[in-house]
Amino acid sequence: MKAKIDLETVRAFCDRCPFNRWLGLTIVEIGDNWLRMTMPWKTDLLSSPELQLVHGGVLASLIDSACGYAAALVAGHTVPTVDLVTDYHKAAVPGPLEARAEVIRAGRSLITARAEVRDCEGNLVASGRIVAFGARANNLGGKVPPPA
Amino acid sequence: MKAKIDLETVRAFCDRCPFNRWLGLTIVEIGDNWLRMTMPWKTDLLSSPELQLVHGGVLASLIDSACGYAAALVAGHTVPTVDLVTDYHKAAVPGPLEARAEVIRAGRSLITARAEVRDCEGNLVASGRIVAFGARANNLGGKVPPPA
Amino acid sequence: MKAKIDLETVRAFCDRCPFNRWLGLTIVEIGDNWLRMTMPWKTDLLSSPELQLVHGGVLASLIDSACGYAAALVAGHTVPTVDLVTDYHKAAVPGPLEARAEVIRAGRSLITARAEVRDCEGNLVASGRIVAFGARANNLGGKVPPPA
Amino acid sequence: MKAKIDLETVRAFCDRCPFNRWLGLTIVEIGDNWLRMTMPWKTDLLSSPELQLVHGGVLASLIDSACGYAAALVAGHTVPTVDLVTDYHKAAVPGPLEARAEVIRAGRSLITARAEVRDCEGNLVASGRIVAFGARANNLGGKVPPPA
Structure with a gap:
């Protein structure tokens, strides 16, 4: 796997999303099939x-976004x-959280990525994975359709 | 199963949560092991x-909260x-969303609840379930501990 | 949703699967988007x-098969x-198990179905759901491809 | 994390399980919090x-067992x-399958382990994770209780 887009492009994807902006999500580093993202x-x-305690939905949101943009690198x-699984492991120490997400499989139509979320002391706070619909919707003028 | 707390009490649980307040979550009706919750x-x-498109993490948050307070009725x-699964089915029509959550199993230590999210036209937008840690943490002075 | 195949056809799908035969799975009743399946x-x-205790993988297999053939009714x-989630609730009383599975969403490419497994006394032993790839692979001569 | 039992002991756990024996599961190597398991x-x-195509339930069984005995090393x-998630990635090439499972979090009461399954050519066929109940049931005379 080789990233098809660069850091600036994937950051632009993330930044044009209102909820990500509200959360303060920032992509700090990318590789071919992985990225690191922070949340204040x-x-x-x-x-x-x-x-x-950070709301479980916020941690799910961080995992969904980190995995989704890791998948975007590959796609x-x-x-x-398509679906999201989140496991909660430990209460975070107050401070910025960091997610590391990586694509573990990119098939013809589906992409699977997983992520780990750590607090500012390095504790594993949550982990999870997404399955995403990776095929481009050419017939929608470049618009990405809902999953099904 | 018979609800151990009333609507006013479970609403107070929901309202004292900052992220739920920001989302605008409101519990509108409860039964013994189920509730309906709206999000503007x-x-x-x-x-x-x-x-x-509503952010996947927002829908996950709605499912986590709806299932979590349904579990609170029983507990x-x-x-x-403990963990959260969210399935995404269809883009929502703009307008308020409603989740209906119900407990399907309450064991000695764990509670499983599932939820469906519908848009203002009644379309199934997302569904999911949580497993929650239902045993009270008596030795923490009534404080609920992190999951593990 | 209206079933596109009859009981005889879906039973034939189930029976030609060696592992299902070894498990002894039998589809006993179908509706438009649901079925009941037993396992001795x-x-x-x-x-x-x-x-x-029944092995967790056996219960997962029962849920996968019940949901998969419910999805086949619709497809x-x-x-x-694509993926399978199984929740374990209670040890089964020795005796035949029954799964009831239903499709909760059939989109253009993906189908979501969920199932509950009960023992011979009606106790909820396990529950779960699958996401399946519902689009027919016309270009494979009718062969069903792997998920991704 | 440091394994509390040795290879011989965890193999004995695996071998006394009738379904594992029928599947032909063999633990071939262990570390402090991980193991490798093969299935013919x-x-x-x-x-x-x-x-x-290998049945989805069989792959789920392999993941459940590999993760479960990895958790047993730690416990x-x-x-x-408690629950099992399985993602299907690719049809396996006929031949023995190998699962590598590792514990990613061991809390006071719950253990999370994940696994990857590869075919004899090294292709990623499936992946998944379990949450398991890790606390010993002292009051049951050493018997392990059902999850909830």
Whole structure:
């Protein structure tokens, strides 16, 4: 596998997404089939202010985005997620989170990517994977269709 | 199964969560082991402004919250999610989304709940399930611990 | 949704599969988008002879087959599984197991079906779902291709 | 993480399981938190004799067993699976399959392990993960209870 797009292009994909901007997601490094993405800590992302726990949906969002853009590196365009699995392992220490995502299989129509999320002390907070629809929708004028 | 908490109590659980407040999640109806929850449409929730697609992580968040509070009805307290599966079926028509979640199994330590998300025209947009840790953490002074 | 094949046809799909025959899977009833399938108890299916626990892989196989043939009803042909999720709820009482599977979404290319497995006393033993590739592979002379 | 049991002990766990014996599963190598397991090819494991496709449930069984015994290395005893996710990537070339499983997180009560399955040419055929209940059931006289 060899990345079909460069860091600037995949960052532009990420930045034009309103929810990613709200989360503060930043792609910091890419390889042929992987990337690293960071997310800053903020109170609005918590499920419990007392326990300082990040909402499970926020961690799922980080995994979905990190895996989705890793898949985009391989596909050359953004890809819609078919399904997402998220495993929660440990409460994060308050501070920026980092996801590392990599494509483990790119088939003719489907791409599978997995990610690990670590807190600022390096603890594994969550992990997961997506299956994405990787075939380009040529007949939609370049628009990416919903998954099914 | 018989709900151990009432609508007012489970709503209070939901409302004290900053990310749920930001999403605008509202529990509108409960039964013994199920609930209905709504989420308003807003631009910040989109992954693509052109295609008006809700971010996959937002739908995962809605499923996690709906299932988590359905599990809370049965457990009598909030429960940490162990893992979350989200399936994406169709792009939503712009407008409020509704999740219906139900507990399908409550064991001694784990609770499984599933949910369906529909758009304002009744289309099935996403579905999923959580496994949650249902045992109360008595030795933590009522605080709910992270999953593992 | 309306079943495109009849009971005899879907049974023939199931019966020509060697592993299904070894498991003893039998489709006992179908509807437009659902079916019921039974599996007899036998010692070779256990993970623990002392505890009389059915192997998790056997329950996953039952869910995969039940969901797969439910999807075949809707597709009109057999479909390869893209991914499979299985949740384990309770040890089965020794005796025949029954799975009920239903298609919850059939899109242009992907089909999602879910199933519940109950033991001979009606206890929920396991549940799960598959995503299957539903598009027929016309260019393969009617052969069903691997998922990706 | 440091393996609490040796190769002979974990092999004995695997071999006393009737379904594993029928599948022909063999643990060939272990590390502190990982193992390699092989499964021979045989006709009874196929879903399609014409296409020589291994049944999805068989691959799920291999992943469940490989991950489960990897978790047993860390726990020091066998562990019941809470849930299992299997992704199917490619049809296997006929011949023995090999799974490599590793524990990625061992918490106080839950263990997460993932596995990759490759065919005799090294192709990635399937991947997946389990969450298992890792706490020993002391009050059951050493018997491992069902998951919930």
